[in-house]
Amino acid sequence: MRQVRPYGVEALPRPPVDIPGVPVACRTVLVERDRCEWTVTDGGDPAELIETFLAGHGIDLRDLARPARHDPYGACGAAVFVSAAAGAVMAGGPLGAPTPAPALPDVAVVVYAHDPHLAAARTPAPPARWRLGDWRESWTPRQHADAVQAVRAAIGRGDVYQVNVVGHAAADYRGDAGPVLSRLAALPGARYGGTLHGDGWAIGCASPETLIELRAARLLTRPIKGTRPATADGRRDLLASAKERAEHIMIVDLERNDLARVARTGSVRVDELFAVRRWCDLWQAESTVSAQPADGLGLAGLLRALCPGGSVTGAPKLAALHHIAALEPVGRGASMGALGWVAPGHVDLGLTIRTAAADNDRLHVWAGGGITVDSDPAAEVAEAAAKAAPVRALLAAG
Template sequence: MSEANYSYPIPTADWKAKLCFWADKRYPYFALTDGNNHHYPEEAFESRFFAGKKALTEKEIWDQDSQIQKVGIIGYDFKNRLEHLKSENPAFLDLPELCFFQPEISLKFTGNTVYSSVELNESFWEEIENSSIPKSPSTHCAITAQLTRENYIASVQAIQEQIVEGNTYEANICQAYAGSFEKWDPISAYFLLTEKSPMPFSALFKAESKWLVSASPERFIKKTGTRLIVQPIKGTIRRGATPEEDEHHKRLLLASEKERAENLMITDLMRNDLARVSQTGSVRVQELFGIYALPRVFQMISTVTSTLRAGVDFSQIIQATFPMGSMTGAPKISTMEIIEQEEKFKRGWFSGAFGYIKENGDFDFSVIIRSIIADLEAKQLYFGVGSAITFDADAAQEYAECELKAQAILEVLSGK
């Protein structure tokens, strides 16, 4: 399948939504990605759409020579295949650790133009135009926090004891919200979430009855030619209510010794991960402690790049770098063991990676955070939020940071 042989003008403003509802009736698998015009270092997600009927086997996912597009998810618990780890906490949903499909339709949106890998006839455009968007979609879902504030604070204190004992330097401890529903519309929920919180790595993913509705701000890893890019986020502060307050909060984040220490530890971890698959001496920190404005928060983002060593394939890159250090902590393996002890739920797709692989082997994957994960057959959904715990972390402030990260999703699910 070629990248883009044909181009067409985008017909209407709501065309992407109509495209998704059209695909939902015809394909067991589809995905939409959107960078929402963010000026993100090393660029945000390309705006793309994929639809297909063929789920890929594990062998096909890792096959370096297949030269086909692949779109999908690597769940957090895939870590257990990479290291001697386990995930024994209760799961909200039965989710595959690997879930990829091969697209039959592949579209790319640039400005007011759609680029397609195959020729789209007149009937295709008519079908899309005639697709209906629900006027009163079911996006509400009663949600329950799975951890009380008191229990969260106790978990933070337990992590800090582990730090004192030298078992970890920093651990990303997460909590979950979950709910059940009779009817829930993931497509409408995605567009509502994107309206409330347009993120550089927004994505909608369908795999039969299972869905990902994502407003992720974070890239896991990107490959362009022989160049690898990772961009850990560590450091969050609320946007201000006025331009003056906004600028004040931005300066506070940049000056925070705690946030800089968190970011530096994970940046060093990712440098070491990249070094395992990169040419000697090629790993570079392109930007350290960059402060970027997102719709509701400022984030501290560091960018690390390297040159891929010859002969290294996709599976080896994942082996070296997964999961993203910002969602584990440092050192990675012992901290993941501590996370398993302290968290009360199986992460599943949350804090894993979602993305697409091009025919030439280039790829781009986000970190699955600020995201709803749902199963329409099970009629259940959940999402997770977390923050990095260090020795000097204030448990009450960390809990407030989790609430801030959950805000947009809770607004969508509550109808506010």
């Protein structure tokens, strides 16, 4: 992991920090103190590097079961981003195709501290001219459908039960991508709406899905599986679909098993099963799985157990990662990873679905879905397009 200079500290005007999960009361009084970035070519254990770097700045997450308090005078907390590729490293799986956005790190950890004197200096930037070119897909609808068929064949052979396949698109842009990416947070249902910026890259997130949250000494994950148009008929169809419910329960079982690896024995439970909630113009099915952390569980162990998220890989997870690596033509970049906020006694990381990223001259988006033996290839292609459409439309509007 490379320690790099704090990004944008001297630049004015400075907008409020809008990392997903950052305490609302602290947003206007935070200053970046230090950051580290890591890519898969750096080697080593990214989970251990994250935990160690945070501990060196007074954010001790080496025992999540231990009570902790917010320090109003020291480090408030840190933004943490983990790519899908970094998650694959943590899980011991294959990396797959190269990322289409190599300017982005695979891990970024940004430590923030309180500085109330900054509040008066934070003013909004003036609107910038914006132009977005045409989207170029990483695969055709036919190639996407062929990948769905390949997964169905693998399920028929007994290799896997479910695999999530993801497509990518990129478009040239002119202007400042930061304000445009920040608008994604306003999309309805964006529980993890926010941005993270670095030197030559930026990520904008509108995710509704919790990868992992530590709240009141309890771990929670909220997997999402199952999608329909947000109409009355769509809601009835989602609730009645045996295929969607079976797909969903597979992932809930996977998340239960992932949490059980790091939980106090007997503490894992399903608090809510197949609740239908709205994101933009889509209904989605969500469950809540929770557990008590085992004594001595640190952030590194938690990340190794949960990354990459089960709902964007499949079951069994390692077998699904091998099929993903073989089928997807480009890497997942900023998508299907984790982004959020950590602090002593507090972890809140969203799964980076409905996420876009910018490098120096291109915007990138990703979308996909879980494939089961009953999946219809044309319907899966259409579902991925429906998930990407609100993000693309907002980015085009500038």
